[in-house]
Amino acid sequence: MKSAQAQMAAAPPQVRTRRGSGLFTRIAKRYDLYLMLLLPVAWYLIFQYGPMYGLQIAFKNFVASKGIGGSHWAGLEHFTRFFDSYYLGRLLWNTLSINLFSMLIGFPIPILLALIVSEIQNKTFNKVLQNITFIPHFISVVVIVGILTVFLSPTGGPINSLIQGLGGEPIRFMESAGWFKTIFISSNIWQNMGWQSIIYIAALSGINPQLYEAAKMDGASRLRRIWHVSIPGIVPVIVILLILDVGHFMDIGFEKILLMQNNLNSEASDVISTFVYKTGILNGEYSYTAAIGLFNSVINLTLLLLVNRFARKTAETSLW
Amino acid sequence: MSKQAKLSGQSDGRVFNAVNYTIATLIILIVLYPLVFVVSASFSNPAKVLGGEVWLLPKGFTLAAYNYILHDGKVWLGYRNTLLYTVVGTAVNMVMTILAAYPLSRPDLPGRKLLMVLITLTMFFNGGLIPTYLLVKSLGMVDTMWALIVPGAIATYNLIVMRTYFQSSIPWELQEAAHIDGCSNWRLLVSIILPLSKPILAVMVLFYAVGHWNSFFGALIYIRNEHLYPLQLVLREILMISTAGSADGNVGMENQVLLAEGIKYAVIIISSLPVLIMYPFVQRHFVKGVMIGSIKG
Structure with missing residues (x-):
C-alpha cells in the first residue's frame, strides 16, 4: 500500500523531467539538493571508500613515512604468512564455531519469544514481558561483561553460591576456555532476544486474523495454528534477517570477545578480529593485519552473496 | 463428536496457556535476576557479597561504594567527557544523516540510484579496522574527540531508515505545491519536511545517543590521553583490570579489596542509570524505530 503510494507520488516529476531538456538542466535545477549532499558524499568518500583504497596495504609492505601509495608491493606475502601460521587453525575454528553456534542457537530464540508474546492475550502481561526483555539491549558491552564477571564470580556470584550450596566446587567461569563460548553465546541471547523479537512481533501482528479463524x-x-499460520506468515521476515545475519557472520560481538578475553581463556576466545586488533593496532603490523582483515571481509561478502542467491531461489525472498 | 472436539479444544487451549504463561514468567525472571542481583550487591556490605550471602535483597545495607565513586575524580571526568561526546556526536550524526537522507528521498534527483547503491554497498563491505585506523591517524584525529565522532558520523542503516520515512510518510504533492509557491529546497527541508518527521527524528536521536553513550571501542583505539577517556573506558579499567593488587600490603588491604569489590557493582549501576532512567519514557520510540526500519526501503 505504502509503496504503491510512493510510486504514484514518484510518477509526476518523472513526466515533467522527461520534458525538460537534458540531464544537465535537470541537475542544474536541483543544485541545492547536491549542495546538501556535499558533506555526506565527501564523508562517504573519505571514511568509507578511503579505507577501501587503504586496503591495498594488504598487498604492500606499509611504511608510515612512505605512505600508502609509496610503500613497496609485497604481493601475496602477508596472506601466505597467515595461511602458514600455526595459529590459523585456532583463529579460524574459534571464529567459525562462535558465530555458527551463535546463529544456530541465537537466531531461533527471538522467533520463539515473539510467538510466545503473540500468544499472550492479557494486554498488561504482554507489555510487561516485552518491555522487560528489551531492557538488556540498552546496557553497554562493558557493563554486560562487568555483570558477567560479578554474576559468575567464584566468590559470591549467585551461580557459584548455588553450585557450592549443592555441594560442588566453585567454577572460575570467566577464566576457563571450556566455558567461554557458552557464556558468550548465552549472554548474547540474554541481552538481545527481546530486541530482536520486535520485528517478528510486528510481522505476526500483521497476519490476517481470518486465517486463524479459518x-x-x-x-x-x-x-x-502457530505451525500452519503464524510461522508461514513470518517466513519472509525470517529469511531477510537470516541473510543480514549471515552478511556479518565473521564479526559478531568482537568488542565483547575482546573484553571477555584473558590469558586463561584465549585458547577459546582468540578470533580473527581480536587478533587483528592486537597484532595490528597494538603491535603495529599494519600490512599483515590488513590482509587478515581483508580475508575476513571477503568471507563475509561471499557468504552474503551465496545465501542471498540461495534464498532467492528457494524462498523467493532476497535482499535485492 | 462436536461436543468432544470442543472440549478437547478447550482443554488444549488451557494447557497451552498454562505452559505459555509459565515460560513467559520464567523468561522475565531470567532477564531480571542478574540485574536485580547487581543492584542489591551495590547496596550491600561487600564482605557479605563475597561470602555469597546476597541472593535477592541487599545484606548489610551501605552506601560506601557510591560515596567513594561520587568523590572519585576519574568517574566524574568520564561522565563529563561522555556527555560531551554524546551531545556533539549526536548533533553531527543528525545533521549529516538528514543532509544525506532528504536529497536521496527525492524521486526527481538525478543519480539517486547510483548514490544509493554506493552507500548501501558500504554496509556489506568496508576497508576494515586497520585502514580506517591509519586514515584517522593520518588526519591527525588521534587523541581528540573528533576521532570518536567523525569516523562514525553516519550510520548507513539509520540513513536508509530515515530516507524511507521521508519517502513514504510525506506526500510528494505537498513538496511539489511548495515548489510551485517558490519554496527553495532548503526551506522545504527546514520548514516542512523536518516538522513533519518528528517521530523518526526522535528515534534517530535516541539510537545515536545510546550508541555514543555505550561505545568504548573507538576510545580504546584512538584515545591515549586519560583526561579524554569516556565513561565506558574508565569503567573498563575499574571492572576488568584487577584492583586486588593495588593495595600496598598494609593493614587496610583487606578493606581496600572489599571496597574495590563494592565499587564494581556501584559503578555498573551509576553508568547505566541515565539510559535506564530514560528507558520507560522513550521505549515506545525505540520500538517504533525498529518497525519503521523493517519496512524495507
Whole structure:
C-alpha cells in the first residue's frame, strides 16, 4: 500500500523531467539538493571508500613515512604468512564455531519469544514481558561483561553460591576456555532476544486474523495454528534477517570477545578480529593485519552473496 | 463428536496457556535476576557479597561504594567527557544523516540510484579496522574527540531508515505545491519536511545517543590521553583490570579489596542509570524505530 503510494507520488516529476531538456538542466535545477549532499558524499568518500583504497596495504609492505601509495608491493606475502601460521587453525575454528553456534542457537530464540508474546492475550502481561526483555539491549558491552564477571564470580556470584550450596566446587567461569563460548553465546541471547523479537512481533501482528479463524473452524489446535499460520506468515521476515545475519557472520560481538578475553581463556576466545586488533593496532603490523582483515571481509561478502542467491531461489525472498 | 472436539479444544487451549504463561514468567525472571542481583550487591556490605550471602535483597545495607565513586575524580571526568561526546556526536550524526537522507528521498534527483547503491554497498563491505585506523591517524584525529565522532558520523542503516520515512510518510504533492509557491529546497527541508518527521527524528536521536553513550571501542583505539577517556573506558579499567593488587600490603588491604569489590557493582549501576532512567519514557520510540526500519526501503 505504502509503496504503491510512493510510486504514484514518484510518477509526476518523472513526466515533467522527461520534458525538460537534458540531464544537465535537470541537475542544474536541483543544485541545492547536491549542495546538501556535499558533506555526506565527501564523508562517504573519505571514511568509507578511503579505507577501501587503504586496503591495498594488504598487498604492500606499509611504511608510515612512505605512505600508502609509496610503500613497496609485497604481493601475496602477508596472506601466505597467515595461511602458514600455526595459529590459523585456532583463529579460524574459534571464529567459525562462535558465530555458527551463535546463529544456530541465537537466531531461533527471538522467533520463539515473539510467538510466545503473540500468544499472550492479557494486554498488561504482554507489555510487561516485552518491555522487560528489551531492557538488556540498552546496557553497554562493558557493563554486560562487568555483570558477567560479578554474576559468575567464584566468590559470591549467585551461580557459584548455588553450585557450592549443592555441594560442588566453585567454577572460575570467566577464566576457563571450556566455558567461554557458552557464556558468550548465552549472554548474547540474554541481552538481545527481546530486541530482536520486535520485528517478528510486528510481522505476526500483521497476519490476517481470518486465517486463524479459518484454522480454528477446521479444528486446528493452538500449536497447529502457530505451525500452519503464524510461522508461514513470518517466513519472509525470517529469511531477510537470516541473510543480514549471515552478511556479518565473521564479526559478531568482537568488542565483547575482546573484553571477555584473558590469558586463561584465549585458547577459546582468540578470533580473527581480536587478533587483528592486537597484532595490528597494538603491535603495529599494519600490512599483515590488513590482509587478515581483508580475508575476513571477503568471507563475509561471499557468504552474503551465496545465501542471498540461495534464498532467492528457494524462498523467493532476497535482499535485492 | 462436536461436543468432544470442543472440549478437547478447550482443554488444549488451557494447557497451552498454562505452559505459555509459565515460560513467559520464567523468561522475565531470567532477564531480571542478574540485574536485580547487581543492584542489591551495590547496596550491600561487600564482605557479605563475597561470602555469597546476597541472593535477592541487599545484606548489610551501605552506601560506601557510591560515596567513594561520587568523590572519585576519574568517574566524574568520564561522565563529563561522555556527555560531551554524546551531545556533539549526536548533533553531527543528525545533521549529516538528514543532509544525506532528504536529497536521496527525492524521486526527481538525478543519480539517486547510483548514490544509493554506493552507500548501501558500504554496509556489506568496508576497508576494515586497520585502514580506517591509519586514515584517522593520518588526519591527525588521534587523541581528540573528533576521532570518536567523525569516523562514525553516519550510520548507513539509520540513513536508509530515515530516507524511507521521508519517502513514504510525506506526500510528494505537498513538496511539489511548495515548489510551485517558490519554496527553495532548503526551506522545504527546514520548514516542512523536518516538522513533519518528528517521530523518526526522535528515534534517530535516541539510537545515536545510546550508541555514543555505550561505545568504548573507538576510545580504546584512538584515545591515549586519560583526561579524554569516556565513561565506558574508565569503567573498563575499574571492572576488568584487577584492583586486588593495588593495595600496598598494609593493614587496610583487606578493606581496600572489599571496597574495590563494592565499587564494581556501584559503578555498573551509576553508568547505566541515565539510559535506564530514560528507558520507560522513550521505549515506545525505540520500538517504533525498529518497525519503521523493517519496512524495507
